[in-house]
Amino acid sequence: MRKIIALLFLGLSVINTNAQQAFKGKGDVKVNVGANIQDGGSGIQGSVDFGLGENFSYGFVATYLLGVSEFSGFYNGGTTEYHNVKPDFEDRFDAKFRINANIGNVFDIDEKLDIYPGLSLGLKNFGGHVGGRYFFTDGFGVFTELGFPIAKYSDNDEMFHHLNNQFTFSLGASFNL
Template identity: 45%
Template sequence: MKNGLLILTCLITSFMSAQSFSGKDDQKLQIGANFQDNVNGIVITYDYGLGENISVGLVTGYALNLNNGLEADFDNRIDLKARFNANLGNVLNISDNFDVYPGINLGLKNFGGHLGMRYFFSDGFGIFSEFGTTFAKYKSGRLSPAEKIHNQFTANIGAVFNL
């Protein structure tokens, strides 16, 4: 009984000491699932803290599962973006474990924005969700169904790690 209580106390303490964004030199790696209209895939992001509430990073995604007869080549399935985030977790002061980060991104296919949320269970591990949209596409006119991959509303969910 005493050992169980000790373990529970340690777990609660570790959950409470997690920090979602620590500012300058903070590094995050996110790996998750990407959901789009007619497409499911994977997404990987890396963010690096430049200041108390600012981070920059890279995001890449690859469309694995194409639905409804959609066919796409490698160049339509993959995307790479540079991104800028405003980490607002400490501004909102909801919890040290929680971060909200709106941002903009510039990629191979478009200029867009995103809104993400992270919650850390410990110093090194948490979950994230992120929603993104396109503000301006590089290719004007009508896009083929394959060209719409990574050029539409996206939703991501997965694991986040402190590096």
């Protein structure tokens, strides 16, 4: 019981430690690693953002779907019957270049919180995202993001084309490098 109480106090002291600003501007580097949740599958997401100015950053994000629903039946009204078809690597993977407007300080909110809407240009589409990071300490925090496609590159209606062309929700750990 003493060990549990000691761990609890240690955890609370880490949370209450004063943190630096969530986004510092030019030269700032943030790394996010977390879960990606969407219709038809779930997986992992990793991203890195580099500060260019007081409220502007650019970066890269990659996702890979681990748990993906199999497809059985007649796809899109066709005549070919499919049985337990799983997506290939290229159907599960997506990578994007992105830009962010880091606006936490514009709204004069807690300096530990970074809010960032942005745009992304990826392998599958042109899209947008809205995210937030909260730092408990100078180096560690949590993040969440909502992503959405704005324009798909084609009207291709292949069986797993929708996997990287839909609304996504991500959450996980954020690190300040």
